[in-house]
Amino acid sequence: MTDLAFGIDIGGSGVKGAPVDIATGESTAARVRIPTPQPATPSAVAKTVRDVLDSFDLPSDVAVGVTVPAVVHNGVTRSAANIDKKWINAPAQDIVSDACGRPITLLNDADAAGLAETYYGAAQGQPGLVIVTTLGTGIGSALIYNGILVPNSELGHIEIDGMAAEKRAAASIRTAEDLSWNAYIKRLQTYYSTLEFLFSPDLFVVGGGISKSSEKFLPFLDLRTPIVPAQLRNQAGIVGAAMYAHQQRKG
Ligand code: BGC
Numbered sequence: 001m002t003d004l005a006f007g008i009d010i011g012g013s014g015v016k017g018a019p020v021d022i023a024t025g026e027s028t029a030a031r032v033r034i035p036t037p038q039p040a041t042p043s044a045v046a047k048t049v050r051d052v053l054d055s056f057d058l059p060s061d062v063a064v065g066v067t068v069p070a071v072v073h074n075g076v077t078r079s080a081a082n083i084d085k086k087w088i089n090a091p092a093q094d095i096v097s098d099a100c101g102r103p104i105t106l107l108n109d110a111d112a113a114g115l116a117e118t119y120y121g122a123a124q125g126q127p128g129l130v131i132v133t134t135l136g137t138g139i140g141s142a143l144i145y146n147g148i149l150v151p152n153s154e155l156g157h158i159e160i161d162g163m164a165a166e167k168r169a170a171a172s173i174r175t176a177e178d179l180s181w182n183a184y185i186k187r188l189q190t191y192y193s194t195l196e197f198l199f200s201p202d203l204f205v206v207g208g209g210i211s212k213s214s215e216k217f218l219p220f221l222d223l224r225t226p227i228v229p230a231q232l233r234n235q236a237g238i239v240g241a242a243m244y245a246h247q248q249r250k251g
Contacts, residue, residue, distance in 0.1 A: 005063045005246035008049055009237030017052040020242035025120030041086045046099035053100055065245030067109040067237045071152045082138045105245040110134045111151050112240030114142020117205050121231035128202035135208035139166035165191050171210040185220050196225050205230050
C-alpha cells in the first residue's frame with residue numbers, strides 16, 4: 001500500500017499540487033497548476049489552494065502540506081518579502097484549512113525544498129549540517145542537522161555589505177541587473193563564504209530554477225564545503241510539503 005500525502009506549493013505565479021508517495025518521493029498523479037490570484041492575499045490564495053485540492057479525489061485522511069514563501073511560526077506567517085504584505089501576522093494555516101474544509105500543515109517553501117532534498121535528493125544520508133539554499137526571486141534557506149529541519153532560517157536575509165543577501169545574489173537580481181556569470185559568481189562567492197564561516201556546514205545544496213544551469217557557476221566557487229545542485233528541481237516544494245505534513249500527522 002502506498003503511504004500517500006499531498007503537497008501544494010504556493011509560488012509567485014502559480015499554485016501547484018500533486019499527491020506524493022512518501023516511500024519514494026514520487027508524484028502518483030500529474031500535478032495541477034492554477035495561476036496565483038492577484039493580489040495574492042491569504043484569503044484569495046487559500047481559495048486557489050482549495051481549487052487545486054478539489055481537482056483530485058482525495059480521501060479525507062490524507063495529510064496535506066502547503067508551502068508559502070514566508071516565515072511560518074506555529075501556523076502564523078510572520079514575513080512577506082516577496083508576497084502580499086497581508087501575510088504578515090496572518091493566521092495563515094487556519095485561513096487555508098478553513099478554505100479547504102480540512103486541516104492542512106503550512107511550512108516555509110525553502111524548508112520544504114530542504115526536506116525533499118534530505119529525504120529523496122542531493123542530501124540523502126548526509127550526516128551533520130546541510131544548508132539548502134534556493135536561488136529564485138529571493139533566496140530561501142533550510143538548515144538540516146542530521147536529518148532534522150531547524151525551520152525558518154531565513155539566510156537570504158543575512159546582511160552583506162549593508163544589504164540583504166537576496167537583494168545581491170538571488171537569481172532574479174542576475175536577470176534584473178543583467179549580470180555576467182562572472183559578476184554573479186563573485187556575489188555568490190561572498191554569500192557562500194559568509195555562510196561557510198558562520199555555520200561550518202558539511203554540505204551546501206543549491207536549488208531554484210537556476211540550479212539547472214549549475215555547471216555555469218557552482219564549479220567556480222571556492223569553498224571548502226562541498227556544494228551540489230538540488231535534484232528535485234521544481235517538484236521540491238510539493239514533495240517536501242507532502243513529506244512534512246505526513247511527518248506531523250504521525251507525530
Ligand atoms: C523569504 C523566504 C523564502 C524565500 C524563497 C525570501 O524572501 O523571506 O521566506 O523562503 O524568499 O521564496
